Amino acid sequence: MVQYKWIALSNTSLGAFMGFMNANVVLIALPAIFKGININPFTSFQYLLWVLFGYSIVSAILVVNVGRISDIFGRVRMYNLGFLIFTIGSLLLYITPGSGNIAALQLVIYRIVQGIGGAFLMANSAAIISEAFPPNERGFALGLNGVIGIFGGVAGIIIGGILASIYWRDVFLVSVPIGILGTIWSYRSLKQLSKPNRNQNVDILGNIMYAISLILILIGITYGILPYGTQATGWGNPFVITSIVVGIAMFVGFIFIERRVKDPMFRLELFKTRAFTSAAVAIILAQLAFGGLQLMLVLLLQAIWLPLHGYSYEVTPFWAGIYLLPLLAGFGIMGSIAGKLSDRYGARSLATTGLVIMGTGFLLLTLLPYNFNYLEFALIIFFMGVGNGLFVSPNMAALINAAPPQHRGSASGIRAMLTNTGSTLSIGIFFTIVIDTLYVTLPPVLTSALNAAGAPQLASILAKLPPTAAIFAAFLGYNPVSTVLSQLPNSIVSSIPASTISTITGTYWFPNVLAPAFVEALRTAFYIGSAMAFLAAIVSALRGKAVIYERDILRSTITSALDGKKEQQQK
Template sequence: MVQYKWVALSNTSLGVFMGFMNANIVLISLPAIFRGIGINPFNSFQYLLWILFGYSIVSAILVVNVGRISDIFGRVRMYNLGFAIFTIGSVLLYLTPGKGDVAALQLVIYRVVQAIGGSFLMANSAAILSEAFPAKERGFALGLNGVIGIFGGVAGIIIGGILASVYWRDVFLVNVPIGILGTIWSVRSLKQLSKPDRNQKVDVPGNLLFALSLILILVGITYGILPYGNQVTGWTNPYVISSILAGLALLGTFFFVESKVRDPMFRLELFKIRAFSMASFAIILAQLAFGGLQLMLVLLLQAIWLPLHGYSYQVTPFWAGIYLLPLLAGFGIMGSIAGKLSDRYGARTLATVGLAILGAGLLFLTTLPYNFNYLEFATIIFILGIGNGLFVSPNTASLMNASPPRHRGSASGIRAMLTNTGSTLSIGIFFTIVIEVLYLVLPSTLSSALTSAGAAQLIPYMTKIPPTAAIFAAFLGYNPVSAILGQLPSEVASSIPASVISTITANTWFPNVIAPAFMQALRTAFLTASFLSFAAAVISALRGKTVIYEERVVATDRREKRTPV
């Protein structure tokens, strides 16, 4: 008979495979989705942001709540519910009935439904694995779970590229059979190994304060990326400032309330465990460094490198995913190896070295020209994947090992919340840096290029286009110049000679114009991310000796025998 631990690993791996696959399918298929519902990229990037960010924002808000509730009512039950809700969300996305703005809003809402299901899966998968595997095998299990997620990411790139070229709705339908299988299988096979503590109460004030504070903070950050009035970003928008400040105030109130209630949703006492707190702080810093990196690399490939190498804008989303596979390969190769090594040698050295490699890789990225040699680029991003894989599995195992069994649902939820929150903040930081630098440099650059091309009459129009719109147009597979020309008054468009239009709408014209400014912005972002990675490495090194909680607390390091505390 198959040992239960392998049943738990296979089932949770199916959930993480589906989650990673879905994320990359949506990322690759966005151009086909937006064309399918008839959305113009120049006045719709708020929908793009919400389709991209909405999932992670909702997950960040819910995972701690769900983890805490799972400790009370049962992790397996909540995990099963997650599969079912995620599947329902996928069906709703496939059936999206509207067009234009209405359809875009429906997609955002249905992605929220998916995110609710995803938060139930994320909050409980690490806890279920930690219960099923003994401490000496936990790193391997968590690492292998992450590697299977990477396979899901690769599958998402390929499947998304194929299905998007057939019919945009099919990109959502592919999740449904996996979701149905996962729901049935989890109900039939997963067992609740630890007895839920029904004596605890649901922390209603804490849940409400935490949810509201994160909503205000993350929504404020999201709208901070969007233009406001004559400003290229919205950080001076009173609503953005008020939202973030109010969210921070409520978050402070939340921590005060949690220190007073008997059964808090956010187990602050976990942070008194040094191994847990240092692992948590390392997660947030690492996510700030790495969370927005993949999206920035996608933009670099789609807006600059691929068009310069003969790829049409329509196919750049798919090929950007293909050319980023070394990043996923590095993580996939190292994830399970690092997890196995952490079971034997502990997490501190492995996770710290991984973060240092990540920081060094980001420094290497700053040396690349915009028309780089792909082999050099692939080597660097492969190294980044190795560093991330070397960090994630041991760090997750360290965090879960340091958590008392009765609080592992809460611990898993905190880990997932830190991951999603850090990723969303990272994207906001990266986008802000890139957009602000482009705003300063791009108008004069475009003016000179248009004058040289004989299209000086376009200067008043093209220099007023927000960098956000131009970047998102390229991200959605549109030639930004063609999209801009389509917005011009007919008398202006007709005054431009056909030869000039042919020149400025060529695949290589716009990338060559914006590339120097874009790379300058990316280098600033990469340097910032590198600093955060090295800071995370310092935090990781301070985690101290390994702490393993089973029936009793056991403190170990490589020089000590295991002794009960």
């Protein structure tokens, strides 16, 4: 008979596989999706961002709440519900009716439904694995779970590319059979090993304060990336400023409330353990460094490197995913190995080494020219994937091990929240650096290049092109120049020689114009990423010795109680 721990690992790994696959399928298939619903990339920034980030934002908001509620009502029950909700969201995405803005809004709403299901899965999977495996095997189990998730990411790239070329709706349908299988399997096989504490109250005020504060902060960051008036980004938008300031103020109020509530949603006492706090801080710093990296590399490949190597804009989303496989491979190879090693040697040396590798990888990326040799690029991102694998599994095991069993749902939720929030912040920071730099440097470069190409009549038009529009158009598989020309009066287009039109709409002209400024902005972002990774390494190195609750804290508590009893008897 198969041991229950392997059933728990395989089922939660199926959930991880589905989640990673779904994320990459959507990323690769976005051009087909937006063309399928007839959305113009130059006027659809907000929809693009919400289809991309709505899932992670909702998950970040809900995971702590769900983790805490799962400690009260049962982790397995909440996990099962997550599989069901995710499957329903996937089915709704597949049957999305209509086209245009209405269809885009429906996609956003259904992605949010998926995000709710994902929050239930993420908040409980690590806790279910930790309950099923003994402390000396948790690192390996959590690492293997992550590796299977990476396999899902690889499958998502390939499946997304194939299905996007057939019919855009099919990219959402692929998750449905996996979701149905996982839902039935989880309801039939998973067991609640620890008894939920039903005597606790749900912290309603804390849940509301936390959710609203994080919603406001993350929405503010998301809209801070978008243009505002004549500005390249929206950080001067009163809505963005108000949203972030009010969100931060409410979060401070939330912390104040949690210190005084009998059964708080956010278990602040977990942070009294040094091992837990160090692991949590390392997560947020590492995600600030690494969270936006993949998206920036996707933009670099799609907007510059792939067109320069003869790939049409229409096929760049798929090939960008293929060329980034070394990043996933590095994580996949090292994830389970590092988890196994952390069971024997602890997390500090492994996680710290991984973060140093990541920081070094960022510095190496800054040395590459925009028309780089792919082998060098592949080795660097593989190197960074290995570093991420060395960090994630041991650090996650360290965080979970340091939490009491009855609060591991909360601990798992905090981990997922820090991961998703850090990733969203990272994307906001990286995007802002790139867009603000391009806003200053791109117009004069475009003007000069158009004059040299023999199309001065386009200079004043393209010079006003928001960098966000150019980047997002390339990201969605559109040629930015061709898209602009298609929207101009025929009298202007016909005044330009055909040879010039052929040159500026080819795969080489725009990337060569964009590349110097874009890569310089990326270097600044990578320097910041490197600094965050090295700072996370310092935090990780100072975490102290490994702590396993069942072995250390619980034993210390029992010993103290026995010593106190002996003293009373002696008196």
